[in-house]
Amino acid sequence: MNTSVEGKKVRFDDQYLHVELVDRRIISTPIRWYKELQNATFNQIANYRFICANTGIEWPDIDYHLSIESMLIATSQAEAA
Numbered sequence: 001m002n003t004s005v006e007g008k009k010v011r012f013d014d015q016y017l018h019v020e021l022v023d024r025r026i027i028s029t030p031i032r033w034y035k036e037l038q039n040a041t042f043n044q045i046a047n048y049r050f051i052c053a054n055t056g057i058e059w060p061d062i063d064y065h066l067s068i069e070s071m072l073i074a075t076s077q078a079e080a081a
Contacts, residue, residue, distance in 0.1 A: 005068045006054040012037075012045055019057070019068055027071045036064040 009020040016028045017037065031038050037045055037059070044061040051058045057066045 004053075004055060005072065007050050007057060007068050008054075010048050010057060017071075019071060021068070022054070027068065029071050029074060033074065034064075034066065036062050040064075 006022045007019050008022045011018045011020075012031060015031060017031050017034065018026055018028045020026050040059070040062050044059060047061050048057050048059050050056065051065070052067075055068055057068065058064070
């Protein structure tokens with residue numbers, strides 16, 4: 001089974017970071033979980049690129065990197081609590 005999660009598109013609103021995967025699933029996590037993103041400007045957050053074969057996201061303006069898999073793990077842990 002292939003467990004790699006590849007991102008396709010990132011969007012965000014006042015409360016959530018949303019990542020659309022290539023298989024059409026959407027992961028949404030509270031933006032407050034990522035202080036660097038929460039403190040960034042709209043333009044800084046909008047300037048992202050996928051890295052590591054589309055399994056991670058980089059925001060070069062704020063030197064921040066996020067694994068898409070870590071978003072899934074954090075979501076699972078929050079649901080278990």
